[in-house]
Amino acid sequence: MMDVETKRSLDFNTTTFTNERRAPEDFPPIANEIRRDIVRALVRAGSGHSGGPLGSADIFAVLYFGGYMRYRSDDMGWSGRDRFVLSAGHMVPVQYATMANAGMYPKSELATLRKYGTRLQGHPGRDMHLPGIETSSGSLGQGISIAIGMAMSDALLDKNDHRVFSLTGDGELQEGSVWEAAMAASHFKLDNFCWIIDNNDCQIDGRVPDVMNVYPIKDKCEAFGFDTIVVDGHDHADLQRGFDLFLANQANKTGRPTCIIARTYMGHGVSFMNDKFEWHGKPPTHDQAVAALEELSAHP
């Protein structure tokens, strides 16, 4: 267990976590360390997205450390690995923090986020060869199609049991090509594909239903052929229920792709950011980072 001074510190520590089947109560310490690393990285970067990364930290904790995605953190080129594609590329600080907490690269490198020459580009860049980044992304709507191409390669050509996960935002659903992708996932019966929607109702210009309504999301995903489940994206047991549904779909060869709609709050875990779309695209100041770390250190 980390002591409170280590948690509260603006400096990166060396704690890492393993990927295994866990009880729900095992996840909060992981999710909160991911959140703290997001804050530590963003305050140094001086730019970047706080809201989405903090709000989705629970999803990433369960996905990367709950035994659902199979990988070798010291060999991310392992051909047997499952793949994760972040379609909402601007949320990459949470993926960088998660990957570092899995030991794919040193946590100290999070200090280079968005700086010249870094492997931690503002949006994921495959050209930087950071272990665990499968593809460049950031132009919304593309990552999910790439993930479906990977899932097709696994299920239809190589005929292996690899899993492919992709996370989109909810504002991202406004991109029409997302629905081209969704159509293809069920057309090709990709039960090895899991689509996670970070449903926080926030985008840069305001609340998603005000900017351009994407609801009813669940009905749409079901109509596009997904086995769709809505979960509380901050309740780890509920998230596990979602990922278990996906594993069952694949194991039982149902031919149905799975969609997990994770209801989240942007900026969750830091009260002054919680559910505020203004935090979509800005980093904390030094004082705000200190306050955020203080609050995030009060929890497990």
Next chain:
Amino acid sequence: MTPTLLGSKPTRFGFGDGLVDLGERHSNVVVLGGDITGSVMTSLFRDKFPDRFFSIGIAEQNATTIAAGLALSGKIPFFASYGAFCALRNADQLRISVAYNEANVKIGGGHAGISVGPDGATHQVLEEVAFLRTLPHMTMIVPADYEEARKATIAMGEMVGPAYIRFGRSPVPMFTTADTPFILGKANQITDGNDVAIIANGAMLWESVLAAEELGKKGIKARVINVHTVKPFDFETVTNAARECGCVVTAEEHQVHGGLGGAVAECCGKNAPVPIEFVGVKDSFGGSGEPEELMVKFGLTWREIYASALVAMERKEKGSTGIRAIKDVATYA
């Protein structure tokens, strides 16, 4: 050494046949269909290798990006449609998911140029060479005839990295053979000459040969060069031609700005500033009509190349690097 005419066939047939050949050679070549498979000849591959063909429907953005995912999983995916839709509608997908990713994706863009004919302007893509050659890591090929299209298709499948091939709908003269060398990025000299260089590709190459023949009747020796690969561009061959001939004509079935002519102008501006005249579509959209009729209407025949060669030579002979007086300033139109 004027090449011999060997009949005519559309370049898209060369793409279709080359793809089947590739499929036989490499089990990881896969093809994505965009609903017009018969038209862009991917139906040949589909019928031969049904397990490696996936119909994506009318969804070019998705098809391009799925191709990137397949490539990142070790496959060699080809996606073909009309160039208007698989080079421009999906431009962002080509930029990020294909080029920036350096994904080993191959795109076949059909119905290029106005020789598409009756379908009209919406389907006659005239701008994609300009876009594609600005993408880092991209290879861009414009074959001149059936055999070259076949060889280019195989070559692009066997190189590593993103590549695009442009081909047309209507039959064009065949004059290259299985023995004609084809190396990606290496221009081919078709005729000898030091009076004027005619740099062309695609359907305009044979027209350039005809123009050179006519120029020959006046005792003018034109050096016709086939720049089948617009990117990577063969700076050396083009620079040598400009230096040794002293003036250049470019000819392409594309807008006169940004495509092959643009690439030649960039090269000559840096390496051998000589007068250049540009034959191509002059900043306008196409339209319906018969292919031959449209090529005449839009100024894409040997006659315009011939006339441009005379202008280029006149400018060369005037000296002062052929600078025009303000009252004579040439524009795209």
